[in-house]
Amino acid sequence: MTTDPFRSLTALPVADEAGTPLHYYSLAEAEAHGAGPISDLPWSLRTLVEGILRHQGHPQALPEHVHAVTRRDETAAIPFFPGRVLFQDASGIPVLADMITLLERARAEGLDTSALEPALPLDLVVDHALEVDEYANPEAALRNIDLEYERHRDRYRFLRWAQDRLPDLRVVPPGLGICHQLNLEVLAPVVTTTESESEGRHVAALDSLVGTDSHTTMINALGVTGWGVGGIEATAAALGQAVMIRVPRVVGIELTGRLAPGVFASDLALTLAEKLRALNVVGAVVEFHGPGLEALSVPDRATVANMAPEYGATMAWFPADRRTIEYLAATGRSPERVRLAEQYLRAQGLFRTPSSPAPRFETGLSIDLGSITTTLAGPSRPHDALSPAEVPASRGESGPLDGDIAIAAITSCTNTSNPRSLVAAGLLARNAVAAGLRPPAWTKTSFTPGSRAAADLLASAGLQDHLDRLGFQVAGFGCGTCMGNSGPLSPALSGADRAKDTALAAVLSGNRNFTGRIHPAVAHAYLASPAMVVAYALAGNVRIDVTSEPIGRAENGTDVTLADLWPSDEEIDALLAEHEATALGRDAHRELTTTRWQELEYPRGEHYRWDGEAGSIRRPPFTDPELTSPTLTGDLTARPLLVLGDAVTTDHISPVARVLPDSAAGRWLRERGVGDRALGTFSSRRLNHDVMIRGGFANTRLANLLVPEKQGGWTRTAPGEEPVPVHEAAEYHRRQGTPVVVVAGELYGAGSARDWAAKVTRLLGIRAVLARSFERIHRTNLVAMGVLPIQWQGPTPETFDGSEDIDLIGLADLGSTTEITVRVRRAGEIAWEGTALCRIDTPLEWEWLRAGGLFGHLLTEQTERQRATEPEPVGAHR
Numbered sequence: 001m002t003t004d005p006f007r008s009l010t011a012l013p014v015a016d017e018a019g020t021p022l023h024y025y026s027l028a029e030a031e032a033h034g035a036g037p038i039s040d041l042p043w044s045l046r047t048l049v050e051g052i053l054r055h056q057g058h059p060q061a062l063p064e065h066v067h068a069v070t071r072r073d074e075t076a077a078i079p080f081f082p083g084r085v086l087f088q089d090a091s092g093i094p095v096l097a098d099m100i101t102l103l104e105r106a107r108a109e110g111l112d113t114s115a116l117e118p119a120l121p122l123d124l125v126v127d128h129a130l131e132v133d134e135y136a137n138p139e140a141a142l143r144n145i146d147l148e149y150e151r152h153r154d155r156y157r158f159l160r161w162a163q164d165r166l167p168d169l170r171v172v173p174p175g176l177g178i179c180h181q182l183n184l185e186v187l188a189p190v191v192t193t194t195e196s197e198s199e200g201r202h203v204a205a206l207d208s209l210v211g212t213d214s215h216t217t218m219i220n221a222l223g224v225t226g227w228g229v230g231g232i233e234a235t236a237a238a239l240g241q242a243v244m245i246r247v248p249r250v251v252g253i254e255l256t257g258r259l260a261p262g263v264f265a266s267d268l269a270l271t272l273a274e275k276l277r278a279l280n281v282v283g284a285v286v287e288f289h290g291p292g293l294e295a296l297s298v299p300d301r302a303t304v305a306n307m308a309p310e311y312g313a314t315m316a317w318f319p320a321d322r323r324t325i326e327y328l329a330a331t332g333r334s335p336e337r338v339r340l341a342e343q344y345l346r347a348q349g350l351f352r353t354p355s356s357p358a359p360r361f362e363t364g365l366s367i368d369l370g371s372i373t374t375t376l377a378g379p380s381r382p383h384d385a386l387s388p389a390e391v392p393a394s395r396g397e398s399g400p401l402d403g404d405i406a407i408a409a410i411t412s413c414t415n416t417s418n419p420r421s422l423v424a425a426g427l428l429a430r431n432a433v434a435a436g437l438r439p440p441a442w443t444k445t446s447f448t449p450g451s452r453a454a455a456d457l458l459a460s461a462g463l464q465d466h467l468d469r470l471g472f473q474v475a476g477f478g479c480g481t482c483m484g485n486s487g488p489l490s491p492a493l494s495g496a497d498r499a500k501d502t503a504l505a506a507v508l509s510g511n512r513n514f515t516g517r518i519h520p521a522v523a524h525a526y527l528a529s530p531a532m533v534v535a536y537a538l539a540g541n542v543r544i545d546v547t548s549e550p551i552g553r554a555e556n557g558t559d560v561t562l563a564d565l566w567p568s569d570e571e572i573d574a575l576l577a578e579h580e581a582t583a584l585g586r587d588a589h590r591e592l593t594t595t596r597w598q599e600l601e602y603p604r605g606e607h608y609r610w611d612g613e614a615g616s617i618r619r620p621p622f623t624d625p626e627l628t629s630p631t632l633t634g635d636l637t638a639r640p641l642l643v644l645g646d647a648v649t650t651d652h653i654s655p656v657a658r659v660l661p662d663s664a665a666g667r668w669l670r671e672r673g674v675g676d677r678a679l680g681t682f683s684s685r686r687l688n689h690d691v692m693i694r695g696g697f698a699n700t701r702l703a704n705l706l707v708p709e710k711q712g713g714w715t716r717t718a719p720g721e722e723p724v725p726v727h728e729a730a731e732y733h734r735r736q737g738t739p740v741v742v743v744a745g746e747l748y749g750a751g752s753a754r755d756w757a758a759k760v761t762r763l764l765g766i767r768a769v770l771a772r773s774f775e776r777i778h779r780t781n782l783v784a785m786g787v788l789p790i791q792w793q794g795p796t797p798e799t800f801d802g803s804e805d806i807d808l809i810g811l812a813d814l815g816s817t818t819e820i821t822v823r824v825r826r827a828g829e830i831a832w833e834g835t836a837l838c839r840i841d842t843p844l845e846w847e848w849l850r851a852g853g854l855f856g857h858l859l860t861e862q863t864e865r866q867r868a869t870e871p872e873p874v875g876a877h878r
Contacts (some may be wrong), residue, residue, distance in 0.1 A: 003057035006030040007067070012204050014343040016193050017336040019148045024204045025053040027348055035063075036070025042250040042287045043350060044317040047070055047225040050206050050348070050583045051081050054194075060242040067225040068247055072362070077842035079242030081225070083192060084121045086211035088179045090128035090483075090683045091231040091657065092757055094154055094161045094620065095212065096169070097687055098235055098486065100608065101623045102855060111862050118168045119240030123187060124159070125172040125179035128656075130478030131408070132487035135446040137469035144476045149596070152684060154616045160602035173597035176590070177477050179211065180218040180452035181417045182645055184302055185584065186333050186592070188224050190324070190678045191341040198455050204344045204457035210237050214309040215413060215511060221301035223325070223350070224319030228309060230755035230781035232854050239858070244842040246795040248314055249284040251276075252361030255292025257370040261569045264421050265296070266302035266509065266529040267375040269414060272367075274385035279365065282312035282747075283776045289358050292369045298327040299418040306414045310382040311509060312750070312775055319352040320345050322710070349353035366603040374547065376532065379505070379524035381647065386526070395524050395542065398503055404491050406522055407506035408537035409481035410449035410472055410530045414507040419457050419580045420572060422449075424554055424603045425472075425530035427567035428462025429576075434557035435468045435565065441492035445471030448480035451645045452590060457583035461575045472535065482510030485681065486519045502784055507536040514651050514751060516701035520660075535562050580586035588842060616680070617687050622759065622785075628856035631767050631786050632849070634812050638767060641730060641740035642697055643714050643800040644704040648744050649751035652777055654692070654760050655699040656683040664725045665694035666714065686756055689763060696760035697726045706802045719803050730764040740764070741806055744771040747798050749778025758785040762853070768808065770794065770822065783845045792822055792836035803827070814838060815846050 002321040008030035012022040027046055030053055031038040038049055048371050055061035087095060097119065106113045129152050134140040149156065153173075159171050172182060189207050203359050207224050210216070213226035229243070253276075259268065286308065288301075295305075301318045308316035318339075328338045341384035341845060345351040377387045379394050386394055395403055415421050439445055447467060449455045455474055456511035458464040467473070468671055479485065486506075493504070503523035506513075513525035526542065536542065540552040550559035601823045602650060610619040621627055644652075659665050659679040666679055669691065685691040697704070698713030706713045707723045714723040717732050724732075733740050743760070747758065748771035758781035761769070768788040782789045790808070804824055808821040818840060 004054055005063045006035045007033045007655040008053055009654050012342055012344060012347055015407055016202060016340065017334065020202050022193065023201045024161070024205045024344060024347065025050060030066070032143050035066050038070055039349065040360055041070065042285070042361060042672065043319045043352070044225065044250060044285045044287050044315060045248070045614070046350060047206055047208070048080060049240055049612070051208060052079060052171070053283060054203065055079070055081050066430065073248060074249055077162060077244050077844070080208070082120065082208050082210045082237050083205065083208045084123065085234050085238045086179055086183055086209055086213070087122065087234065087377050088123040088128050088213045089124060089126040089155070089159070091212040091753070092124040093159065094296060094686045094755070095231040095235050095238070096166070096868050097617070099129055099238070099624055101620055103859065105623045106859065106862060111235070111859070112866055114540070115862055115865070116239060116858065118166055118238045118673055119170065120238055122166065122169045122238055123172065124169065125177070125182055126156070126159070126174040127178040127478045128483055129155070129174060130448060130476040131485040132446050132448065132475050132480050133476050135444060135487070135596050136473055140475040141471050144687050148174055154611065155684065156600060157602040158608065158617045160600055161604070161608055164604065165606070170592070172592045172678070173594050174476050175594060176592065177449070178412045179453035180215050180306065180478055183219050184417060185451055185453060188219055188222060189223055189337060190320070190328060191226055191344045191366050194675045200214050202694055204340065208750070210243060212753055213752070217308040218302045218306040218417065220305040220315045220317045221298050221454065222324055223318060223345070223651060225315070226315070227314050228753040229734045230753050230758065230777055230778060230784065230802060232755045232758065232784040233780055236854055236858070244844040246841055250280050250362075251279065251284050252290050252359070252364035253286055254290035254358070254364060255288055255296070256290055256291055256366065257368045258295035259369045259372060262529070262566055263372050263374060264298035264424065264529045265418055266421055267416050268369065268372050269304045269307040270375040270377045270382070270385050270527060271372055272304060273307050273383040275365065276311035276313065277383040282773070284313055285315045285317055286313045287359070287361070289319070290751065291354065292356065293321065293352070295369060296486070298323050301417050303414050303421070305513060306417070307382070307684050309752070314758065314776060319618060320350060321352040322823065328635050330581050330584050333727070349350050365725050376526045376528045378513050378526035380513055382512055389545045391526065392544060393541050395503065395505070401525070402503040403505050403540060403541045403543040404502065405507055405536055406493060406504040407481060407486055407508065407519060407541055408443050408445050408533050409486065409506070409508040409510070410441065410447045410533050411481040411508050412448050412479050413511050415462055415530050416450040416454045419454070419576055419583070421530045422454055422458055423461060423562070423575050424567055425534050426458050426467055427571060427766065428463065428531045428534050428565050429470050430463060430466040431565040431567065432534065435470050435812060437538050437552040437560060439471055439537040442490050443537050443818050445537050445541050446475040446481065446489045447472040447751055448475050449477055452477065453583045453586070456489065456586055457579055460583060461579045462488050470537065472534070481508050481518060481576070482512065483683070484517050484519070489519065489521060498737065505542045507533050507542070509533050511539070514649050514750065516655070520657060520700050539755050582873070587752065613634065613690065614674050615688065616685060618689065621689055623855045623859070628859060630850060630852040632788055632811050633739055635807070635809050636739050636767065636811065638739040638741040638806050638808065639733065640727065640743045640800060640802060640804060640806065641733065641764065641766060642742050643797045643802065644742065644744040645705065645797055646745035647747045647750055650749055650754040650757040651751050652699040652702045653697055653749070654682065655758035656681060659685065659695070663698065664727065665691045665698070672821055685825055688692045692756060692760055693727050693763045693838065694725070702804055705797055705800065708765050715758055717800050734765050739767045742766055742769045742798055743797055744769065746772045747775055747793070748773065749775045751775070753777045758782045758787065759785050761785065770806070770836070779839055780845070783840060783848055784854040786849060786856065788849065789839040790820070790822070790838050792834070792835050794834060794836070795824060796821060804831070814840070814849070
C-alpha cells in the first residue's frame with residue numbers, strides 16, 4: 001500500500017531546530033490530487049485530515065478515511081492518531097497500573113509484550129491530590145504539600161518506580177500546576193517534527209493529543225487538536241492504537257465585537273455553556289470564527305475552550321493566528337520552535353488572518369461579544385447561567401438563614417490560566433482592603449493557581465499581598481476545591497449561634513458545581529470569575545444581588561458597593577502590559593521537576609510489590625480473565641440494579657470525595673485497621689478496587705428512584721425489601737445468577753473523563769445501561785469495559801419500581817445491526833416493548849465489546865498476531 005496516495009508530501013521552506021530539512025503532508029497538494037474539497041472544510045476537520053495523510057500506509061489509515069472527512073460523512077468512522085498522551089494523577093496512576101498488569105498477564109501467557117509497551121510520549125502531571133487543609137495563612141502552601149506527600153507516599157513511590165519501568169513516561173511532580181494549564185503554557189509544541197519510517201525524511205506535523213482530564217480541551221485555544229478521554233481509551237492510544245471516532249459534526253460559532261468593560265472570558269464561557277448545551281452539541285466540535293477572535297487573547301480562548309465538556313462538545317476549537325504565535329514566544333518557546341510553527345501553519349493554510357474566508361458550517365450560532373454580561377452558573381450545573389440578580393432566587397425554597405458562603409475559592413482550571421481575570425481579582429482585593437472590608441469568619445477563602453506563572457504575575461504586580469489580607473493566600477498548585485478536595489470548613493460554621501441544617505453555599509472560579517462535588521456539606525455551588533469570587537467572599541452570602549446591594553461596610557460605617565471596588569479596564573491592561581510577559585516567560589524556563597521528588601525513596605526492580613488488602617496501590621483486576629471476557633453472548637433477561645433520573649454525572653457514579661468513616665467504604669477500611677484520618681479520598685484510593693466498588697453510585701446526593709426515601713449509595717433487591725448498599729445488592733444478584741442493568745434518563749455520564757465510573761459499573765456486574773442519551777466520554781468508557789450502552793425511549797425512570805424484568809432481544813446479531821428489541825415486563829405482563837439503539841459507534845468498539853472490553857481485545861489481538869507469525873510445527877499437514 002502506498003504511503004502517499006494523494007502525492008501530498010512536499011518540502012517545507014524551513015528547517016528544524018537542528019537545521020535538518022523538513023517535509024510535510026500538504027493539504028493543498030492532497031486536494032489537488034483527489035482527496036476532496038479540503039479547503040472547504042472547517043479548520044478543525046482539516047487537522048484530522050492532516051493526521052490521516054501522515055499515517056497513510058498504516059493499516060488503520062486508508063484513503064477512504066480522508067474521503068469520509070471531505071464528504072463530511074458523519075456515519076463514517078475515521079482514525080485519529082494522537083502524537084502524545086497527557087495524564088493527571090487520579091486517572092493516570094490507574095492507567096499505569098493497568099499497563100503493568102497487562103504486560104504481566106501477556107508475559108505469563110507467553111505473548112510477545114513489545115506491542116503492549118507504550119509507543120507514544122506520556123506526560124503525567126500530579127495535580128489532583130492537593131487538599132485545602134491549610135488556608136488563609138502564609139504557610140498554607142508549604143503545609144498542604146507536606147500533607148500531600150504524607151498522604152500519598154505510596155502513590156508517589158509507585159510513580160517514581162513507573163518512571164524507571166516506562167522510559168517514555170515523564171512525571172511532573174506535585175506543586176507545579178495542573179495538567180491542562182502546563183500543557184498550554186509549557187508542554188504543547190503546536191508544531192512538531194517526526195521521522196517518516198517509510199520515506200526516511202523528517203516531517204513537520206501538527207501537535208495532537210488525548211488527555212485523561214476532560215478539560216484537555218484547554219489546548220484547543222492554540223489550534224491544537226486534542227480532547228479528553230477515559231483512562232481506558234488513553235491506554236489504547238498510549239500503546240499506539242488509533243482512536244476511532246465518527247467524523248464529527250462541526251458547529252460554527254461566529255464571534256463579533258469585543259467584550260464590554262468589566263466583562264471577562266469566564267463570563268463568556270459560562271454564557272456559551274448554557275447556549276451550546278441548549279443547541280445540543282454533544283459529541284460535536286465547536287469551532288470559533290469571525291472578527292471577534294481578534295479581541296480574544298490566547299488565555300481568553302483557553303478559558304472558553306476549557307469549558308467544552310460542560311456542554312458536551314468534543315472540542316472547542318480556535319484557529320491559530322498572530323495571537324498564537326505571540327503567545328508561544330511569550331511563554332518561552334525557542335525562536336526556532338516559534339518560527340517553525342508559523343511557517344508550517346502558513347504553508348498548510350491553517351494560519352487565520354482577518355481576511356481568511358470563513359469555512360462552511362452546517363449549523364452555527366452568532367454571538368456579539370458586546371452582549372455578554374457578568375455571569376455565574378449554578379447552583380448545581382455548570383450550564384445553568386445566571387445574572388447576579390438571579391442568584392438569590394436560584395436556591396429554591398430556602399430559609400432566611402440559608403445561603404451563607406462556606407467556601408470562596410479562586411481555584412485552578414478555567415480561570416487561573418487567565419492573567420486578565422486574576423489581575424482583576426487582585427485589584428478588587430486591593431480596593432476592598434483599602435475600604436476596610438474582610439470576609440466573614442464562616443467563609444473559607446483560598447487560592448490554588450494552575451501554574452506558578454499565575455502566582456508570579458500577582459506577586460510581581462504587587463497584588464498578592466492584598467489577596468492575602470482577604471484570606472486568598474496561595475494554598476498550593478493543583479485542582480483543590482474544583483475537584484472536591486476543599487478540605488475542612490471554617491470552625492466558625494459550628495458556632496452555637498448558627499441555625500442547624502441550613503443550606504450552605506460555595507462560590508468558585510472552577511468548572512463544575514455538581515451537587516455534592518465541592519463539599520458534602522455544601523448544598524449550592526456557583527461558578528464565577530475570580531473577581532466575583534472575591535466579591536461574594538466579602539458579602540459572605542448568596543442571598544443578595546451583589547451588583548445592586550451593598551456587599552459590606554467601610555470602617556467609617558458607610559455602605560460599600562461592588563461598583564465602588566470594581567477595577568477599570570485601563571488599570572488591568574496597564575498591569576498586564578508591565579508584568580504578564582515576565583511571569584509567563586519565567587514559568588516556561590522552570591524545570592518540570594523538584595528536588596523533593598527526585599529525592600523520594602522508591603522501590604527498584606522489574607516487578608512492583610503490590611500493597612495488601614487495605615493498601616492504596618493494590619494490583620488492579622481489570623486484565624484478569626474474569627474481566628477480559630465478554631458479558632453479552634446472547635439475549636438476556638435482567639433486573640434493574642438502580643433506576644436514575646436525568647443528568648447523572650460520573651461524580652454520582654464514582655465520587656472523588658473523602659471516604660467518610662460511616663460509609664460502606666469507610667467501614668470496610670476501618671475493619672482492616674485503617675484509622676479515620678487515613679481513609680483518604682476515593683480519588684486517592686483508585687488502586688484499591690474493594691474500596692472503589694463500595695463507592696460505586698455512592699455519591700451522598702445520588703437519587704435512586706428505587707429508594708426514594710434515601711439519598712446516596714442505596715438500592716433494593718426487590719420492592720418492599722430493606723434498602724442495602726449498592727455493592728451488596730449487586731453481590732446478591734450475582735449469587736442468584738440474575739443479570740443486572742441500570743436505567744437512567746437524559747445525559748447519562750456527564751462530567752469528568754472518569755474511567756472508574758465505567759470500571760465500577762463492570763465490577764458491579766452491570767451488563768448494560770439503558771438511558772435516553774449519553775455523554776461522549778462515558779459512553780466510550782462503558783464500551784471499553786465491555787458494558788453495553790443502550791439508547792432508548794422506553795418508560796420513564798419514574799415508572800419503575802424494581803420488580804421489572806427487562807428483556808434484551810437480538811444481542812446475538814449485534815455488529816450486523818445496532819438495533820435490538822427491549823421488552824419491559826412487570827408481573828408477567830408486557831409493560832413496554834420497542835426498538836432501542838445500541839451505542840456502539842465504530843467498528844473498533846464492536847471488537848472491544850465482543851472481547852469483553854479493551855483489555856480483552858488487546859490480549860486477543862496479540863494472541864492472534866503471534867499465532868499468525870509462528871511457524872507451523874514440523875510435519876503439519878499442508
